[in-house]
Amino acid sequence: xxxxxxxxxxxxxxxxxxxxxxxxxxxxxxxxxxxxxxxxxxxxxxxxxxxxxxxxxxxxxxxxxxxxxxxxxxxxxxxxxxxxxxxxxxxxxxxxxxxxxxxxxxxxxxxxxxxxxxxxxxxxxxxxxxxxxxxxxxxxxxxxxxxxxxxxxxxxxxxxxxxxxxxxxxxxxxxxxxxxxxxxxxxxxxxxxxxxxxxxxxxxxxxxxxxxxxxxxxxxxxxxxxxxxxxxxxxxxxxxxxxxxxxxxxxxxxxxxxxxxxxxxxxxxxxxxxxxxxxxxxxxxxxxxxxxxxxxxxxxxxxxxxxxxxxxxxxxxxxxxxxxxxxxxx
Amino acid sequence: xxxxxxxxxxxxxxxxxxxxxxxxxxxxxxxxxxxxxxxxxxxxxxxxxxxxxxxxxxxxxxxxxxxxxxxxxxxxxxxxxxxxxxxxxxxxxxxxxxxxxxxxxxxxxxxxxxxxxxxxxxxxxxxxxxxxxxxxxxxxxxxxxxxxxxxxxxxxxxxxxxxxxxxxxxxxxxxxxxxxxxxxxxxxxxxxxxxxxxxxxxxxxxxxxxxxxxxxxxxxxxxxxxxxxxxxxxxxxxxxxxxxxxxxxxxxxxxxxxxxxxxxxxxxxxxxxxxxxxxxxxxxxxxxxxxxxxxxxxxxxxxxxxxxxxxxxxxxxxxxxxxxxxxxxxxxxxxxxxxxxxxxxxxxxxxxxxxxxxx
Numbered sequence: 128x129x130x131x132x133x134x135x136x137x138x139x140x141x142x143x144x145x146x147x148x149x150x151x152x153x154x155x156x157x158x159x160x161x162x163x164x165x166x167x168x169x170x171x172x173x174x175x176x177x178x179x180x181x182x183x184x185x186x187x188x189x190x191x192x193x194x195x196x197x198x199x200x201x202x203x204x205x206x207x208x209x210x211x212x213x214x215x216x217x218x219x220x221x222x223x224x225x226x227x228x229x230x231x232x233x234x235x236x237x238x239x240x241x242x243x244x245x246x247x248x249x250x251x252x253x254x255x256x257x258x259x260x261x262x263x264x265x266x267x268x269x270x271x272x273x274x275x276x277x278x279x280x281x282x283x284x285x286x287x288x289x290x291x292x293x294x295x296x297x298x299x300x301x302x303x304x305x306x307x308x309x310x311x312x313x314x315x316x317x318x319x320x321x322x323x324x325x326x327x328x329x330x331x332x333x334x335x336x337x338x339x340x341x342x343x344x345x346x347x348x349x350x351x352x353x354x355x356x357x358x359x360x361x362x363x364x365x366x367x368x369x370x371x372x373x374x375x376x377x378x379x380x381x382x383x384x385x386x387x388x389x390x391x392x393x394x395x396x397x398x399x400x401x402x403x404x405x406x407x408x409x410x411x412x413x414x415x416x417x418x419x420x421x422x423x424x425x426x427x428x429x430x431x432x433x434x435x436x437x438x439x440x441x442x443x444x445x446x447x448x449x450x451x452x453x454x455x456x457x
Numbered sequence: 458x459x460x461x462x463x464x465x466x467x468x469x470x471x472x473x474x475x476x477x478x479x480x481x482x483x484x485x486x487x488x489x490x491x492x493x494x495x496x497x498x499x500x501x502x503x504x505x506x507x508x509x510x511x512x513x514x515x516x517x518x519x520x521x522x523x524x525x526x527x528x529x530x531x532x533x534x535x536x537x538x539x540x541x542x543x544x545x546x547x548x549x550x551x552x553x554x555x556x557x558x559x560x561x562x563x564x565x566x567x568x569x570x571x572x573x574x575x576x577x578x579x580x581x582x583x584x585x586x587x588x589x590x591x592x593x594x595x596x597x598x599x600x601x602x603x604x605x606x607x608x609x610x611x612x613x614x615x616x617x618x619x620x621x622x623x624x625x626x627x628x629x630x631x632x633x634x635x636x637x638x639x640x641x642x643x644x645x646x647x648x649x650x651x652x653x654x655x656x657x658x659x660x661x662x663x664x665x666x667x668x669x670x671x672x673x674x675x676x677x678x679x680x681x682x683x684x685x686x687x688x689x690x691x692x693x694x695x696x697x698x699x700x701x702x703x704x705x706x707x708x709x710x711x712x713x714x715x716x717x718x719x720x721x722x723x724x725x726x727x728x729x730x731x732x733x734x735x736x737x738x739x740x741x742x743x744x745x746x747x748x749x750x751x752x753x754x755x756x757x758x759x760x761x762x763x764x765x766x767x768x769x770x771x772x773x774x775x776x777x778x779x780x781x782x783x784x785x786x787x788x789x790x791x792x793x794x795x796x797x798x799x800x801x802x803x804x805x806x807x808x809x810x811x812x813x814x815x816x
Contacts, residue, residue: 151721163720171634175690185667278795280749282767295523393751411662418666426666437663
């Protein structure tokens with residue numbers, strides 16, 4: 128008998144499942160349904176507990192202990208020193224006046240990044256979603272075009288753009304062709320930051336476009352037909368129908384994009400390595416460097432910084448849950 | 458009405474967007490803006506990746522060239538006295554052109570010789586009087602050499618192992634938990650759900666330090682399992698599968714129980730096959746997530762032979778002597794699985810995202 132690939136993948140799995148059934152049936156007889164529930168939950172919950180819940184609790188302990196050791200028992204309790212160090216600032220607006228100037232540089236870089244990245248993403252994703260919602264041919268193809276970079280790994284994204292933005296790269300060829308001066312995209316503070324924002328928008332906007340598109344397609348057509356009968360100008364149609372009805376999706380997109388942007392690390396790290404200087408050093412990189420770099424290793428400080436960051440994320444997530452719940456009720 | 462011509466049909470197709478408003482005839486300025494956006498977007502979204510692929514076939518000399526060419530060119534060479542010499546077209550003093558090989562170059566003067574008659578006199582030519590003869594050649598050695606020279610194959614194997622194992626375990630454990638949370642009523646169910654939803658918000662970067670120490674305490678440091686295990690109990694997966702399993706009617710399960718099926722059999726033979734669409738979406742996502750992971754493997758793996766592709770690539774790119782011709786080729790290889798997923802499963806992914814907001 129001819130057998131396909133899926134048979135050879137599934138057959139051993141089926142056999143294993145059948146073998147597993149014998150002891151499991153005995154267990155079910157012994158403990159009843161309650162025992163089975165426990166058994167079904169066990170693998171996931173065990174892994175979840177060990178690798179998510181325990182670290183969450185430990186994070187708090189780490190942030191109140193000092194030293195360079197990773198083993199918690201070797202770390203002396205120092206109270207809120209790390210938090211005091213992180214929050215000790217002459218002026219919060221000026222990183223250089225802070226005791227931990229690197230942290231505040233990272234904070235302000237991240238804040239700036241979040242504002243520009245999320246702003247551009249929403250603008251670009253919104254326009255793209257509106258365009259993809261029109262009666263254009265080959266819709267699935269265009270949707271896929273804008274979605275493609277979302278699947279690429281941050282390392283690949285970073286390297287692609289590093290290759291294009293380098294001194295003798297394609298981007299500068301374009302600049303020269305346009306009669307402009309070539310730009311040191313990755314070695315000038317200002318342009319490196321612009322590149323980090325732009326590359327990250329390129330890599331993620333397709334994801335938000337899809338969510339907005341789904342929202343646009345859920346708006347009933349007869350509303351538009353009615354507006355058209357009344358001869359409503361297109362701009363007012365957008366302002367009075369599309370925007371209000373899309374608002375729940377737009378807010379979810381906004382908060383999701385914010386949550387992601389706060390955690391920016393990979394693409395920027397591959398693209399610029401945080402540099403030049405500290406111009407593209409973001410909070411996650413700060414946590415990584417302070418937690419693991421041999422020279423300035425201070426796991427407690429990194430943990431304290433991550434707890435401060437988690438505070439921001441918790442607030443954002445609560446807003447998001449609340450919004451999506453409200454959107455679900457509508 | 459006459460049959461529309463091909464051109465007319467095409468025009469109508471292109472402006473068809475006005476659908477419900479216009480009659481599909483004539484261009485509105487919004488049509489033009491739409492097509493500019495779509496075509497410009499295509500160039501901007503696909504262009505960089507395409508440029509990477511084209512560049513990956515260039516030789517180091519071709520890569521260093523400015524302005525860069527679209528296709529990979531290399532200079533033709535010829536054997537002169539047992540050595541490879543580059544070929545040029547030389548403009549002679551009388552204005553005629555001749556194909557010659559360069560023996561050596563001193564400052565701005567090149568010593569050229571006719572490759573067909575190398576015994577003839579050596580011509581001294583100003584280097585501005587000659588242009589290299591080039592041909593399109595794909596530098597496949599960019600792809601073959603990393604496999605032999607570096608630990609590239611090792612990295613590839615590590616990445617495949619991590620991706621496959623993590624996806625299998627994710628699917629199994631998440632579906633079991635989702636089954637328990639959707640098909641049984643028990644005390645504490647809501648508490649478990651709440652816990653899972655609450656941790657949806659915990660990104661890895663927040664628990665980086667303690668997670669490292671947990672992994673180190675369990676002896677998984679510098680092991681691929683240390684990369685795999687922390688990622689498999691994803692709350693997103695449990696949440697997605699549970700929402701899907703809630704739509705499977707309980708009557709099916711009760712009928713199976715009447716036939717003395719064990720709970721495990723109900724899970725394995727009824728619920729899992731019925732949840733196949735949701736499992737497929739999660740599987741695709743898990744593959745993409747794990748293949749692309751960077752920060753966590755970077756922290757856990759410090760032994761070079763355990764590096765995944767993404768870490769290995771970044772290490773190469775960070776080394777002082779950036780060998781772009783190898784890096785570009787390896788980046789293309791790292792892109793291949795994702796491009797395959799994209800080409801074959803893009804419909805499911807986009808539907809999955811639009812429906813669940815998952816990434």
